Amino acid sequence: MKLKELREKVWRANLKLFEYRLAVLTWGNVSGLAREEGLVVIKPSGVPYSELKAEDMVIVDLEGQMVEGHLQPSSDTPTHLEIYRSFPEIGGLCHTHSPYATMFAQAELEIPCLGTTHADYFFGPIPLTRHLTPEEIAENYERNTGKVIVEKLKGKEIMACPAILLPGHGVFTWGETPLKAVENALALEEVARMALGTLLLSPGKEPLARELLLKHYYRRHGPRAYYGQKKGDGHE
Numbered sequence: 001m002k003l004k005e006l007r008e009k010v011w012r013a014n015l016k017l018f019e020y021r022l023a024v025l026t027w028g029n030v031s032g033l034a035r036e037e038g039l040v041v042i043k044p045s046g047v048p049y050s051e052l053k054a055e056d057m058v059i060v061d062l063e064g065q066m067v068e069g070h071l072q073p074s075s076d077t078p079t080h081l082e083i084y085r086s087f088p089e090i091g092g093l094c095h096t097h098s099p100y101a102t103m104f105a106q107a108e109l110e111i112p113c114l115g116t117t118h119a120d121y122f123f124g125p126i127p128l129t130r131h132l133t134p135e136e137i138a139e140n141y142e143r144n145t146g147k148v149i150v151e152k153l154k155g156k157e158i159m160a161c162p163a164i165l166l167p168g169h170g171v172f173t174w175g176e177t178p179l180k181a182v183e184n185a186l187a188l189e190e191v192a193r194m195a196l197g198t199l200l201l202s203p204g205k206e207p208l209a210r211e212l213l214l215k216h217y218y219r220r221h222g223p224r225a226y227y228g229q230k231k232g233d234g235h236e
Helices: 003-019 077-086 099-107 116-121 134-138 141-153 178-201 210-218
Strands: 028-034 039-042 058-061 066-068 092-096 163-166 170-175
Antiparallel strands (some): 058 066
């Protein structure tokens, strides 16, 4: 993918955070990876969404060295890079403090799969990382945040549940593209809102039956998926 095209896509994906009310002020960021070039495009640090322009997006290499840009990259860049270096499947990352999902993160609770809406997007509960140690917070905090995410996800099918919670902090989601990462963040926020309401109404609610989880997840994902329109049938 040409970097100019990726820069445009990352810019538009960041604007979606504001449009979808997943971020207020400057509370969030989206990045995209050009893996063949080994370059990452990411939102600049602390710039309000209303002021963002495509040319403001910053390009860094996978070691964090600035390649192109007139602004400083997001302070969360080392977290993004740690995840990109560890998982070749990921082409876009999104970090938010969206309210309902962050409530679960602050309560240090996984988001359980209580219904088929959740199962359509996420295979099972949304995991929660461990706490960073005081030493990990004091030095290389952002990179260590990425390391605890990687630690939690190692050995798992990360594209089956493309989201994770950070205790006391917020949310990371990912996808094949920056826009898909944002879509997953939006889906996560909605299922978190549903889960909170469900648990308030029925505190002892059991997770969705495994049969329904399997049915709803695999009708949208994998080689036997049948949800939506097939490519070439006249629909996008």
